[in-house]
Amino acid sequence: MSHLPLIRFAGVFSFNGEARHVTLEAVSLVEARLIAERWAVGITGEAPPLAVSAARTLRKHPREEIDDFLTYTVPEIEAVLKISRPTIYRLIARKIFRPVPGIRHKLIPRDQVVKFVAGSGKHGRN
Incomplete structure (x- = not known):
């Protein structure tokens, strides 16, 4: 093939x-x-041709590619889960998603997103 x-x-x-x-x-x-x-x-x-950068792009199979990331940005969660930005920030405020501390952009660890989708009841809480 x-x-x-x-x-x-x-x-x-x-x-x-x-x-x-x-x-x-x-x-x-x-x-x-x-x-x-x-x-x-x-x-x-x-x-245009991609310059050397760490930019993440939307691809044909975003779920397959995005599985390799340790963290997700808010736009990536929006695209993959098909939920709105305000909903994501609401989940952060409720401490269901806990962003990685000390950085400018909100990065949500993959395990928290997986727990949220699985509906485990715990979500991102310890």
């Missing part, structure tokens, strides 16, 4: 009146449009 090379596409979506930019990867424009429709993102065209 041969694997087709992925093409990077740029997309944009609106969140709280702000335009947010994302990239996604697909084997064709048709597939990119299907992915974008599923995620409510508008395709703006082919993305």
Whole structure:
């Protein structure tokens, strides 16, 4: 089975009146449009080559790729769990999600997200 090379596409979506930019990867424009429709993102065209960075992109199978991360950002939790940003911050306020301390962005450990989804009753609490 041969694997087709992925093409990077740029997309944009609106969140709280702000335009947010994302990239996604697909084997064709048709597939990119299907992915974008599923995620409510508008395709703006082919993305420029990726500069060397630690930027995380939205891919065809975000759940498979995102499983490798030890922590999730709020936008990643939004995309994967399909819950709103205010809901995520509510879960943080209720201490169901406990962000990693001492850093600028909210990073939620993967085990807390998995416990929340599994509905274990404990969620992110110790």
